Amino acid sequence: MDTEAQPSERDRSSAPAAGSEGRSRFAHVSRLIASVSWRRTAVTGAVCAVFVLLLSTFVVQPYLIPSGSMEPTLEVGDRVLVNxxxxxxxxxxxxxxxVVFDGTGSFVREPPRQNPVTGLLHGAAASLGLAEPAETDYVKRVVGVGGDRVVxxxxxxxxxxxxxSVTEEYLHPGDEPSRVRFDIVVPxxxxxxMxxxxxxxxDSRDHLGDPGGGMVPVDMVVGRVDxxxxxPGRTGSLPGSGAFTGVQAPTGGAHG
Incomplete structure (x- = not known):
């Protein structure tokens, strides 16, 4: 009787070992799948980030409006897309x-110094519209182009x-076109x-006495706010203006 019972006891003792081995294999496979999934997610995220940064650098850049200088057209906190x-x-x-432009050399003589790492991180965030733009970036409306006489x-x-004479319907209610008198020809x-x-x-009026007279080089324009x-309540294309429709080209050539 004892000899017949022994194989049964060995069989029962071997069953847990087989189950333990199965659970171990399952855990190993699960960890492998999780590792592959994590790597795939990381690679996908990195590719998407690079794509967004390239898009922002060369095609369309989000831009956070930091001040009320363009109200009511653009309000503080608006996120616009710069073409x-x-x-x-x-x-x-x-x-x-x-337009958005870099004011270095026209509105700002020298860019402010900052920690390179901090500057890099802030620049990346600003390029995605997640932080205020660089201190040298400005958003204004073009009032005069090369050859124009603006008075x-x-x-x-x-x-x-x-x-x-230009009727500027986009001006902030109650504002005068300008309290500063000027008579300039745009190079x-x-x-x-403005x-x-x-x-x-x-804007340009505040730099009349500076080198360059408040003029912004076209080469420093980042893009047009479109x-x-x-x-959500303000999304949409920027309203057009017919204020300059009747303005003639300056003598000596046609300008837009």
Missing amino acids: KLAYRFGSAPGRGDV CCDRRGRIEVNGS DGTLWV GDHRSRSR WIGWP
């Missing part, structure tokens, strides 16, 4: 365009461009820019 291809194929900024103001207080290859909220905008992407 970087707008002036890449022979086109040039035109009167009435809202403030006519008898009714309006800006004149090449002798034509070729540069722009005269904010829509004239009483709160530091869309508002955030907040």
Whole structure:
């Protein structure tokens, strides 16, 4: 009887060992799948991040509006999309365009010094519209292009461009076109820019006495603001303006 019982006891003792081996294999396979899944997710995330950064660098860049100088067209906290291809194929900024530009050399003599690592991280965040833009970046409206004579103001207080008075419907309610008087001719290859909220905008007028006279080189333009992407209640393309429709080209050539 004892000899018949012994094999049964050995069989029962071997069963848990087989189950333990199966669970071990399952755990190993699970860890392998999890590892592959994590790596795939990391690679996919890295590829997406690189794609977004390339898109932001060369095609369309989100831009966080940091101040009220362009109200009511653009409000503080708006996230706009800057079309970087707008002036890449022979086109040039035109009167009435809202542009983002690097003010180094025109509005700012030298860029502020900062920690390289901090600057790199901030630049990456700003390029995605997650942080305020660099201190040297500005958003303004083009009022005069190369060759234009821009004057403030006519008898009714309006800006004149090449002798034509401009009715600027986009100005902030209650603002005058300008309290600063000026009479300038825009050099070729540069722009005269102003904010829509004239009483709160530091623009070309504030740099009349500086080298360059407040003119922004066309080469320093990052792109044209074409869309508002955030907040949801303000999304859509930027409204166009017919304010400069009647302005004639300056003597000596045609300009946009």
